[in-house]
Amino acid sequence: MDAGPTSAARARFHFAGGRGERGELPPNNWRAMFGGPARTRIREADGHPGQWYLHLFTPHQPDFNWRHPGVADYFDDVLRFWLDRGVDGFRIDVAVGLYKHPDLPDSPDPTADEDARDAINPQAWNQPEVHGVWRRWRAICDTYSARDGRERTLVGEVAVPTPADQAEYLRHDELHQAFYFPLLHTPWDAAAFRARIDAALRDIASTGAPVTWGLNNHDQQRTPTRYSRRALPGEEADPERGAARARAAALLMLALPGSAYLYQGEELGGFIEQQ
Structure with missing residues (x-):
């Protein structure tokens, strides 16, 4: 993903770092309506695992952050x-x-x-x-x-x-x-x-x-x-x-x-x- 963790583009969605020693766990325990965690982790531009974004349905449907x-x-x-x-x-x-x-x-x-x-x-x-x-x-x-x-x-x-x-x-x-x-x-x-x-x-x-x-x-x-x-x-x-x-x-x-x-x-x- 080209837009970095502090970018304005990510602020329009719900991105957050993960829990665990290396951020390997989702930021919360929410579940998606179609099954599985409501968080998916991305790979950053340099290839390493990065933040998690929120999707209440499928991973292809990231939720907007309406507080932005x-x-x-x-x-x-x-x-x-x-x-x-x-x-x-x-x-x-x-x-x-x-x-x-x-x-x-x-x-x-x-x-x-x-x-x-x-x-x-x-x-x-x-x-x-x-x-x-x-x-x-x-x-x-x-x-x-x-x-x-x-x-x-x-x-x-x-x-x-x-x-x-x-x-x-x-x-x-x-x-x-x-x-x-x-x-x-x-x-x-x-x-x-x-x-x-x-x-x-x-x-x-x-x-x-x-x-x-x-x-x-x-x-x-x-x-x-x-x-x-x-x-x-x-x-x-x-x-x-x-x-x-x-x-x-x-x-x-x-x-x-x-x-x-x-x-x-x-x-x-x-x-x-x-x-």
Whole structure:
């Protein structure tokens, strides 16, 4: 790598020296969502092992350091580039993961994030400073909307523990919408569906933002497969039953107040996947 350890280029990411006698151990115990340590060590320009950089997903996706002012300025330019070309808005991946704890300390759960997505590293996600990013992006979008009266929309992938947590991202000066993921994990049970729908209407719709419903996405098997599995003791997986339940769930979602997002193929009757 040409940019050295104290360079301005590295400051835009999360580089740090390693632990151990020769820096041979990662700077913290964080795990990557796709497996393995969330730190990768580079080789310096002279060929010797150097610093470690942070990546919450793959080593090919180093995380930006949003505490560096140049990072926010860079993304402002990215937004304006596309807004100047007439886009209607942005779908924001991992909207809770921009900022990390300023000290990047060890996670209290050394297995958090890796594969088992229910275990979340609290040092890496949902930091309070991230809301400032969405206020900044909302202000940029609103400036364009004020010019021509055409609203630009920010839709976030906001995976947080509760609907009340998600509502904090949907305040009047932040995101317009955030995908409501609990339905993707709801078993085929009427009471379970009702509880999660009621929670969304109570905690999210009360902000004035629409609940953004979805039953499928790229991280989950589709509803025909999920619903085809046995739901009761002794009940075997049944593809026909899975397809029927998928159609019924889609009808339910489309009848709910708010915005419904159909994952690619659903609008074509994409209820055929069976794995």
